[in-house]
Amino acid sequence: MKVPFIQTITKSEKIIIQKCVVFVNKHPGFKKIAMWFMRFSPKFRQRLISKLINGPADNELSVNSSEHTIELNELTEDARAIYRELQSTIEHQIKSN
Amino acid sequence: MRIVIDLQGAQTESRFRGVGRYSLSMAKAIITNSKNHQVIIVLNSLFPDTIESIRAYFDKLLPQENIQVWYAPGPVLELNFNNTQRREIAELTREAFIASLQPDIIYIASLFEGFSDNAVTSIGLLDKSTPVCVTSYDLIPLQNPKLYLEPNDTYKKYYMKKLQYLSKASLLFAISESSLQEVIHEIKFPKELITNTSGAVESSFKQCTLTEQESLVLITKFNIQQPFILYTGGADERKNLTRLIRAYASLSTQLREQHQLVFAGKIPPNNIIQLQAEAKKAGLTEGELSFTGYINDEELIQLYNLCKLYVFPSFHEGFGLPVLEAMSCGAAVIAANSTSLPEVIGNIDALFDPFSETDIANKMTKVLLDENLRQNLIKKGLKQAQKFSWDKSALIAIEQMESAVSTRSKKPLSPQNIKKQLLNALVERGLLNNYTDQQLYVLAQALANNHPKPRKKQLFIDVSELVNGDARTGVQRVTRSILNELLKNPPKEYDVKPVYGTHAEQGYRYTQKFNLQTSDIEDEFIQARTGDIFIGLDLQHHVVCAQKNYLLALRNRGVKIHFVVYDLLPILMPKVFSVGAGQGHQQWLSVVTQFDTVMCISHAVEKELIDWRKTQTIKRHRDFQTAWFHLGADIHNVLPSLGLPQNAHKILNTLTKTPTFLMVGTIEPRKGHKQVLDAFEQLWKGGVAVNLAIVGKQGWMMEETNKKLKQHLELNKQLFWFEGISDEYLEKVYGHSICLIAASEGEGFGLPLIEAAQHRMPVLARDIPIFREVAGQYADYFKGSEGEVLAQKIKQWLEQYKQNKHLKSEQMSWMTWQQSATQLLTKLGIN
Numbered sequence: 051m052k053v054p055f056i057q058t059i060t061k062s063e064k065i066i067i068q069k070c071v072v073f074v075n076k077h078p079g080f081k082k083i084a085m086w087f088m089r090f091s092p093k094f095r096q097r098l099i100s101k102l103i104n105g106p107a108d109n110e111l112s113v114n115s116s117e118h119t120i121e122l123n124e125l126t127e128d129a130r131a132i133y134r135e136l137q138s139t140i141e142h143q144i145k146s147n
Numbered sequence: 148m149r150i151v152i153d154l155q156g157a158q159t160e161s162r163f164r165g166v167g168r169y170s171l172s173m174a175k176a177i178i179t180n181s182k183n184h185q186v187i188i189v190l191n192s193l194f195p196d197t198i199e200s201i202r203a204y205f206d207k208l209l210p211q212e213n214i215q216v217w218y219a220p221g222p223v224l225e226l227n228f229n230n231t232q233r234r235e236i237a238e239l240t241r242e243a244f245i246a247s248l249q250p251d252i253i254y255i256a257s258l259f260e261g262f263s264d265n266a267v268t269s270i271g272l273l274d275k276s277t278p279v280c281v282t283s284y285d286l287i288p289l290q291n292p293k294l295y296l297e298p299n300d301t302y303k304k305y306y307m308k309k310l311q312y313l314s315k316a317s318l319l320f321a322i323s324e325s326s327l328q329e330v331i332h333e334i335k336f337p338k339e340l341i342t343n344t345s346g347a348v349e350s351s352f353k354q355c356t357l358t359e360q361e362s363l364v365l366i367t368k369f370n371i372q373q374p375f376i377l378y379t380g381g382a383d384e385r386k387n388l389t390r391l392i393r394a395y396a397s398l399s400t401q402l403r404e405q406h407q408l409v410f411a412g413k414i415p416p417n418n419i420i421q422l423q424a425e426a427k428k429a430g431l432t433e434g435e436l437s438f439t440g441y442i443n444d445e446e447l448i449q450l451y452n453l454c455k456l457y458v459f460p461s462f463h464e465g466f467g468l469p470v471l472e473a474m475s476c477g478a479a480v481i482a483a484n485s486t487s488l489p490e491v492i493g494n495i496d497a498l499f500d501p502f503s504e505t506d507i508a509n510k511m512t513k514v515l516l517d518e519n520l521r522q523n524l525i526k527k528g529l530k531q532a533q534k535f536s537w538d539k540s541a542l543i544a545i546e547q548m549e550s551a552v553s554t555r556s557k558k559p560l561s562p563q564n565i566k567k568q569l570l571n572a573l574v575e576r577g578l579l580n581n582y583t584d585q586q587l588y589v590l591a592q593a594l595a596n597n598h599p600k601p602r603k604k605q606l607f608i609d610v611s612e613l614v615n616g617d618a619r620t621g622v623q624r625v626t627r628s629i630l631n632e633l634l635k636n637p638p639k640e641y642d643v644k645p646v647y648g649t650h651a652e653q654g655y656r657y658t659q660k661f662n663l664q665t666s667d668i669e670d671e672f673i674q675a676r677t678g679d680i681f682i683g684l685d686l687q688h689h690v691v692c693a694q695k696n697y698l699l700a701l702r703n704r705g706v707k708i709h710f711v712v713y714d715l716l717p718i719l720m721p722k723v724f725s726v727g728a729g730q731g732h733q734q735w736l737s738v739v740t741q742f743d744t745v746m747c748i749s750h751a752v753e754k755e756l757i758d759w760r761k762t763q764t765i766k767r768h769r770d771f772q773t774a775w776f777h778l779g780a781d782i783h784n785v786l787p788s789l790g791l792p793q794n795a796h797k798i799l800n801t802l803t804k805t806p807t808f809l810m811v812g813t814i815e816p817r818k819g820h821k822q823v824l825d826a827f828e829q830l831w832k833g834g835v836a837v838n839l840a841i842v843g844k845q846g847w848m849m850e851e852t853n854k855k856l857k858q859h860l861e862l863n864k865q866l867f868w869f870e871g872i873s874d875e876y877l878e879k880v881y882g883h884s885i886c887l888i889a890a891s892e893g894e895g896f897g898l899p900l901i902e903a904a905q906h907r908m909p910v911l912a913r914d915i916p917i918f919r920e921v922a923g924q925y926a927d928y929f930k931g932s933e934g935e936v937l938a939q940k941i942k943q944w945l946e947q948y949k950q951n952k953h954l955k956s957e958q959m960s961w962m963t964w965q966q967s968a969t970q971l972l973t974k975l976g977i978n
Contacts (some may be wrong), residue, residue: 119585120585120589120592121588125588125592126671126673126674127674128600128674129588129591129592129594129674130591132566132570132594132595132598133587133588133591135566135567136574136579136587136590139570139571139573139574140574140579143575
């Protein structure tokens with residue numbers, strides 16, 4: 051099996067990565083260069099993967115990583131029915147608590 | 148017994164490694180040896196780019212409907228702490244989906260996935276009753292915690308959780324005796340529940356003789372300069388490549404000069420840099436090592452066959468698949484005397500101590516210098532390789548599964564309640580706390596894909612142009628007619644659903660345009676599922692191109708996607724179409740030919756399509772399928788438009804008085820109007836009494852001809868132009884003419900020929916394949932592009948006509964739209 055080679059990072063390394071991420075987010079053109087450079091450092095890559103590729107988890111909403119924000123009427127009929135079921139299950143749970 | 152195989156191991160990065168190869172081969176062998184058992188493969192939709200290649204791998208072995216895809220909101224990789232909530236939702240979602248397939252047993256081909264990718268594996272979170280068996284490859288991180296677990300808490304937590312799942316398995320399949328012992332000793336798994344299923348290699352890994360040309364291509368591509376020692380596999384520490392490089396460096400200069408060390412396969416760039424630095428430190432020069440990068444199976448097999456020696460120094464393996472591959476290809480193989488490798492290699496002479504550079508170097512030297520020993524290794528290797536077979540492995544696994552199922556005590560989850568149980572579990576575990584509506588929408592859509600309402604399979608008929616505007620061309624006429632027939636006589640197992648897309652949004656919607664009752668409700672997006680079929684019947688280039696990714700996602704879900712191709716004229720005859728038409732058609736064709744079947748409206752178009760495709764490099768995983776069907780021609784079954792102009796009677800009388808030749812079709816360059824008009828001008832000049840009646844709207848790029856027609860001296864005397872007339876009037880014009888001239892230089896089908904036959908009207912057609920296909924021996928043909936040639940032919944024809952010796956068209960065969968729709972469905976395998 052493949053075992054990822056990952057190391058913990060020091061506090062100063064963390065600060066460097068954070069600054070790097072802020073810079074790259076402001077200047078997306080540098081993303082590729084940063085990725086290319088960081089590929090040689092597994093521990094930097096680990097952080098970059100989570101920050102640059104995955105992005106903040108809350109922003110990743112769609113089923114297949116589309117950035118489109120969807121509306122209820124854009125769901126299929128079946129999905130709307132499940133959404134209503136989900137809501138009623140949640141409400142039921144709140145009431146029973 | 149229904150076996151559900153979770154094949155995410157063939158979807159993640161593992162697909163480039165032994166685990167992925169093992170997973171695919173084992174699943175294939177289980178299918179081929181399953182006898183009366185049913186096998187369903189489940190795949191993760193968060194790896195969309197891997198699904199079609201896996202479907203292709205099992206094509207013809209397993210019905211496509213037995214490959215099911217499940218959905219969950221992503222990303223879910225454990226590496227990112229922010230994904231925890233989503234991953235836990237995905238774990239339950241996956242288990243619920245698999246339970247909905249009502250398996251008797253679940254086989255997880257690779258459990259340790261999902262740390263740095265979106266794989267999701269778990270056991271017993273929701274479904275606690277179905278037995279689960281798992282292939283256990285190795286426990287390397289557990290045995291080397293300092294190297295793999297202690298440096299990273301997140302990875303450790305992930306790994307320990309997977310171990311907990313592993314301990315919940317009903318059965319374990321170890322890939323070697325060594326791996327089996329590891330599981331017993333390390334996690335105290337009950338001995339009686341573990342079986343050594345061993346492993347094997349695909350039958351393509353065999354000895355072959357390469358031609359000089361093939362060898363040259365290979366060694367040039369990978370910059371190999373001399374006989375070489377080969378290594379294939381990963382580059383993590385246990386692979387022991389640093390020692391291999393040092394051992395190689397300690398070979399005599401002469402041996403090194405005669406043998407390069409080649410590392411084949413995908414090795415991460417940082418590892419390559421480290422290995423190159425190691426080589427430099429050991430005194431090696433640049434050309435002595437070669438890194439090929441990613442290679443495909445064919446190249447790998449060739450390299451195994453070409454190498455002088457294959458060396459595998461890994462000190463920890465679960466099985467060591469590359470060793471068996473190399474032996475099967477007739478390579479002289481030496482390997483480390485540790486873990487599973489001795490049992491795979493089965494020859495003590497081929498083993499060395501992986502922790503001793505001297506021992507590695509000595510063994511390499513010995514084999515490279517002693518040809519007898521080398522030949523002996525090859526011979527024994529080939530014999531040993533025969534002991535391993537996927538069939539054997541699969542039969543052992545199936546036997547164990549049968550036994551586990553027969554002793555199953557717990558009742559399976561009720562399929563009706565699975566969705567409800569899942570929703571309850573999600574809520575009870577607090578996994579939806581603080582979830583926004585947006586997040587719930589996404590989750591609801593994923594669950595709807597996983598658990599669609601029970602309904603008949605759907606046959607989606609794309610009618611985009613009819614809904615979005617209706618250009619009222621021949622294509623829309625076909626679309627309307629076929630749809631009409633399918634709605635009247637739907638195939639037994641399907642509901643026929645007209646659908647449309649636009650270029651502005653992703654996804655197709657059901658249209659209510661063809662329902663008897665109109666409604667103000669907005670058209671719903673389609674809810675597709677495995678087994679549905681989509682036929683791209685209407686022609687809207689830009690919509691299909693815009694919907695390409697959506698259609699690919701539908702295909703991933705198991706929806707078959709077919710397209711109808713009407714012609715390739717804009718590509719084959721670009722000069723007679725407006726600028727850009729050919730390019731647009733080309734783009735559209737390159738999209739539609741990526742899907743399941745392309746149905747052409749004639750055999751001639753199918754041939755043209757096949758020829759065109761040979762000039763393209765469109766990547767496909769499955770074979771390219773084409774077929775053809777013929778269009779219907781029962782014009783009487785289509786509601787005709789009505790209306791005659793006031794002077795109709797007078798004009799029709801004129802047509803009757805003199806033999807009238809009829810042309811039907813839009814006036815555009817390829818239709819041959821210019822040549823026909825030239826021919827008739829010559830006939831008129833020569834005093835031949837004939838009329839020419841042209842029925843058709845003004846098209847494009849024909850301004851000069853249009854002007855000429857409008858200003859012609861014979862207009863309304865011997866030349867008649869009917870623009871935009873009703874079907875009723877056209878019928879009458881047919882009835883008052885004696886011959887149809889079909890002068891088009893290119894057509895997809897040639898409906899006017901059949902319409903003429905239905906009017907018992909003789910046909911004089913240009914000699915092109917499609918007219919031969921449609922009219923056969925029931926038409927007369929002409930060649931050449933000069934007016935004079937055609938004028939001569941018309942004269943000859945008139946002579947034959949006078950003597951009643953001309954070819955009659957009554958026997959020309961044609962189909963009704965009902966027959967056409969049936970033929971379309973039959974050729975697509977839809978009953």
